[in-house]
Amino acid sequence: MNAAAPIVSAKALTKRFAETAAVDGLSFTVNRGEIFGLVGPDGAGKTTTMRMLAGVLPPDTGSIVVDGIDVVSKPEEGKQHISYMPQRFGLYEDLTVDENIRFYADLFEVAAGVREERAQRLLTASGMSQFRSRLAGQLSGGMKQKLGLTCALVHTPKILLLDEPTTGVDPVSRRDFWRILYGLREQGVTILITTAYLDEAERCNRLALLHAGRILYCDTPVALKQRMPGALLVISSPAGRKVRAAIVGQAGVSNVILVGDGVHVVVDDPHTCIPELGDALQRAGVPFTGIVAGEPSIEDVFVSLLENTGKTQ
Amino acid sequence: MKLRRLRAIAIKEILQIWRDPRSLMIALLLPFTQMFLLGYGVNLDLKHLPVCTFDREGSQLSQALLKHFQASQYFAIVRNVASYPQLVSAIDHATCGLAIVIPPDFSERLNETGTAPVQAILDGTDDNTANIAFGYAAAVVESYSADVQLNWLDRQGRQLQQIQPMSVQSRVWFNEDLESRNFIIPGLVAVIMALIGAQLTSLTISREWERGTMELLVSTPVRPIELMFGKLAPYLVLGWVDAAFCVGIATLWFGVPFQGTLLTLFLTTTLFLTVVLSLGYLLSVLIRSQVGASQIALLVTMMPTTLLSGYIFPIDQMPKFIRALTYLLYSRYFVTIIKAIFLKGSGISELMTPILFLIVYAVAVMCLAARALRKSLG
Known part of the structure; x- marks a missing residue:
């Protein structure tokens, strides 16, 4: 097999539920050994896409080839090489951590010695080795997800599909989680992840922005940031809402995003806009401590790209 | 089929059963409650049926006839009335199931013509009881008539050798005393x-x-197929335990005779359990809610098995169409088998036909269930 060829290739995927198209002509490829992120608002079709890739939901039309296997016509063959972690906790709450791991290891026919070694390593890495005999139902949200990941990794998948694995997970567990993912990438495992956290999206090699069942943009986080039309200004102010009210509709202002300590503004030309906006805020009597050009975060980029899509539609 | 995956499913299922003591209790206690409830509740034997008498003559002969009724274990005279309205009211209020009316000229007619009628009024709302009661009442009157006849012959100075040239000496096999319990409880x-x-x-x-x-x-x-066998295996073991409880209660508590061999019983019970367990599994595959699946399971097992399996109601006496339907019912074969093992001591060779039917049933249901489970969320 050609190592440079994409490991996942999805073409013109469509899935309709009743009258709505959850996924509408989706095409993308995932390269071997990368972390590929699917991001987008709720209902964009992320979970449906993941389920089709995992072979648990047949698409209406389109093709999916995973490592040379046609997952649409031969889903069972694909399942040998794919590990899928659904959004909803899918393990047995009335089984212990060890029993769950053993169950999945047996289903994938992992030798007992290998299973023990992997379980040990993965549970240690996620700080869970002392909870091995605890019932899964009594674990915290973060630990449940780490157990899910451990079960998904107890065999050697070529591709790991993670559907919002860190939703509802505390920051410490999230950090553990990502550390494990990076480790996997080094071992050559390809990871597809959906997330609602855009700071996590920046950790991916490439991102696809989904909206209403279509991919709007698909690129590296850096390239995506460059695609953002205009530039980003950061206005620091204790009264973000008032700032927004004062500058919305000003010439050259395309997007205003509220953040904790002020607002982020997407403008056409920062050089003319900085003084103009300063004047406008002073006229309105809104307190602010500074206006500077800023590096856009992925969140700024997506909100701005999504807004533009909304305008053109 | 990989044995390892099958075993993994079975172990998981056992752990889940073990950690859910409530459902485990139900699985183990249900046979006890059902056996005792239905074992005592369902009884078709007629004993001590309450009887009302209306003796319009009050003679020695008429009282002697009523004594015969009193002496019979099938009847118990609960009331002697003095008028028809009282008798009608007794039947209406179900204080008695049988009323005997002796006419005012009973002795007279008997002495003059050698024959006298006796009226029996039966409560036909329970036709089964009425039928049996009628048979027993006729037998009581007949035996009394024979006494009267013998007396009469005696007085004539004739020796009675053999009045009847022919008679049937009947003997019931397999359930000699015709105890209904002996055939109901195995069913x-x-x-x-x-x-x-x-x-x-x-x-x-x-x-x-x-x-x-x-x-x-x-x-x-x-x-x-691995999922199916892995999930059925632990429940088969639980089914064996339940079957052992039921058979134990039937023989040790209710004293139902067991003529067959335990091996035959074990093999046929395993076959029957395979049928019902896979049927429940099929329903579970088709209906994605626990409540729905268990309701439908109740509907397709309890009702037809009680009514159409021949466990109480004889299949031979059903209308042709219904009788044809019973061939589709898996439990009719096992009711036949288990009654034959308990009462006749039948072995596998005598039971080959119902066993083959059950095998066909088991294979068909398992094939359906294995096919019905699609590994997709669609």
Whole structure:
């Protein structure tokens, strides 16, 4: 097999539920050994896409080839090489951590010695080795997800599909989680992840922005940031809402995003806009401590790209 | 089919059963309650049927006839009335199931013509009891008539050798005393097996759907057939335990004779359990809610098994159409088998026909269930 060829290739995927198209002509490829992120608002079709890739939901039309296997016509063959972690906790709450791991290891026919070694390593890495005999139902949200990941990794998948694995997970567990993912990438495992956290999206090699069942943009986080039309200004102010009210509709202002300590503004030309906006805020009597050009975060980029899509539609 | 995956499913299922003491208790206690409830409740024997008498003559002869009734174990005279309205009211209020009316000229007619009628009024709302009571009442009167006849001959100075040139000397095989309990209780074991078996497995797949564990399970390489056998195996063991309880209660508590061999019983029970467990499993696959699946399981096991399996109501006496339907009912074969093992001591060779039917049934249901489980969320 050609190592440079994409490991996942999805073409013109469509899935309709009743009258709505959850996924509408989706095409993308995932390269071997990368972390590929699917991001987008709720209902964009992320979970449906993941389920089709995992072979648990047949698409209406389109093709999916995973490592040379046609997952649409031969889903069972694909399942040998794919590990899928659904959004909803899918393990047995009335089984212990060890029993769950053993169950999945047996289903994938992992030798007992290998299973023990992997379980040990993965549970240690996620700080869970002392909870091995605890019932899964009594674990915290973060630990449940780490157990899910451990079960998904107890065999050697070529591709790991993670559907919002860190939703509802505390920051410490999230950090553990990502550390494990990076480790996997080094071992050559390809990871597809959906997330609602855009700071996590920046950790991916490439991102696809989904909206209403279509991919709007698909690129590296850096390239995506460059695609953002205009530039980003950061206005620091204790009264973000008032700032927004004062500058919305000003010439050259395309997007205003509220953040904790002020607002982020997407403008056409920062050089003319900085003084103009300063004047406008002073006229309105809104307190602010500074206006500077800023590096856009992925969140700024997506909100701005999504807004533009909304305008053109 | 990989044995390792099958075993993994079975172990998981055993752990889940073990950690859910409530459902385990139901599975183990249900046979006890059902056996005692139905074992005592269902009894077709007629004993001590309450009888009203209306003796319009009050002679020695008429009282002697009533004494015969009193002496019979089938009847108990509860009331002697003095008028027809009282008798009608007794029947209306169901204080008696049989009323005997002796005419005012009973002795006179008997002495003059050698024959006298006696009226029996039966409560026909329970036709089965009425039928049996009528038969016993006729027998009581007949035996009394024979006494009268003998007396009469005696007085004539004639020796009675043999009045009847021919008579039937009947002997009932397999259930000599015609104790209804002896044929109902083995059938009851079959009914309880059908009920519990299908209930247990009707929850297995629907529970995976409801708890959200199915999505992950279908994303693994597990095959539908491995899933099915892995899930059925632990319940088969539980079914064996239940069957042992039921047979134990039937023989040790109710004293039903057991003529067959335990091996025949074990093999046929295993076959029957396979049918009902896979039937419950099939329902669980088709209906994704636990409540729905267990309700339907109750409907397709309890009702037809009670009514159409021949456990109480004889299949031979059903209308042709219904009789044809019973051939589709798996439990009719096992009711036949288990009664024959208990009462006749039949072996596998005598039971080959119903056994073959059950095998066909088991294979068909398992094929359906294995096919019905699609490993997809669609």
